[in-house]
Amino acid sequence: MLIINTIKIVTQILLPPGLIVLLLLLSAYFFYRKGIRIAAYINLFLGVASYLLFIEPVQDYFYRELEEDLTLNANPDGDVIVVLGGGVYENSPDLSGNTVPSDEALARIVMAYRLHKRLNVPIITTGGKLTEADATEAGIAKRFLIDFGVHENMIITETFSRTTKENAEYTAKILKEKGFRKPVLVTTAFHMKRAINNFRLFGIDVIPAPCSFRAINKKEYKIFNYIPGPSNPFPPLKEMLGILHTEISIFIKEQSGK
Numbered sequence: 001m002l003i004i005n006t007i008k009i010v011t012q013i014l015l016p017p018g019l020i021v022l023l024l025l026l027s028a029y030f031f032y033r034k035g036i037r038i039a040a041y042i043n044l045f046l047g048v049a050s051y052l053l054f055i056e057p058v059q060d061y062f063y064r065e066l067e068e069d070l071t072l073n074a075n076p077d078g079d080v081i082v083v084l085g086g087g088v089y090e091n092s093p094d095l096s097g098n099t100v101p102s103d104e105a106l107a108r109i110v111m112a113y114r115l116h117k118r119l120n121v122p123i124i125t126t127g128g129k130l131t132e133a134d135a136t137e138a139g140i141a142k143r144f145l146i147d148f149g150v151h152e153n154m155i156i157t158e159t160f161s162r163t164t165k166e167n168a169e170y171t172a173k174i175l176k177e178k179g180f181r182k183p184v185l186v187t188t189a190f191h192m193k194r195a196i197n198n199f200r201l202f203g204i205d206v207i208p209a210p211c212s213f214r215a216i217n218k219k220e221y222k223i224f225n226y227i228p229g230p231s232n233p234f235p236p237l238k239e240m241l242g243i244l245h246t247e248i249s250i251f252i253k254e255q256s257g258k
Helices: 002-014 018-033 037-054 056-067 103-119 137-148 164-178 189-201 235-256
Strands: 080-083 088-094 097-101 123-126 155-158 183-188 207-211
Touching: 002 018, 018 037, 037 056, 056 189, 056 235, 080 103, 080 164, 097 103, 097 137, 103 123, 103 137, 103 183, 103 207, 123 137, 123 164, 137 155, 155 164, 164 189, 183 189, 189 207, 189 235
Parallel strands: 080 123, 080 183, 123 155, 183 207
Antiparallel strands: 088 097
């Protein structure tokens, strides 16, 4: 076990972002020895800040902040399921076409399918084209759901949105047009609070159905968890900034409506 942990630590140090943190700290030491104190302090600050943002325990702390208070109801009382897009892998060969959902998006699609099996209600897939690719995120999700066995007549696609806010905006129109009143919202757990806020902006209260919890019950860490690893640097930051933006927008909307 010691050898395996040592290999993991060395590997993480030699790959970004671990290598970036190491170079920042080494350069801070170099500048300090040369008497270039301002550059040394700046690089030291950047090195320490990067280290903290890149290690698992710190990331998980913020994941828990985003995931707390979320509950998972196995049988929500909803009349439609809304599954948010989460990216695609373009031009990726697949059994039933070309281009597939990202790992995160696939987890959401699977969650939507499992809820559909329990509730027997329609599914709204969301997401347009993020690039010049032919397929939309909603269309790819529909393709996978049909492969899973969902009848095509039970799937509605929203194919214009490119952001979470647009997901909510365009889906809200579909919900109102078709008379759905109790939408069950499926997305990744750490993304749920921001998604709920965006739907609130367009007058829609949703029933949360979060999937892929990252850290809510995680408490123990190994030594290599404290070494920056080659992963997405700090996903929770995007969510927290997004939540702040939507809360300001909701406040402004509520005040203007008084």
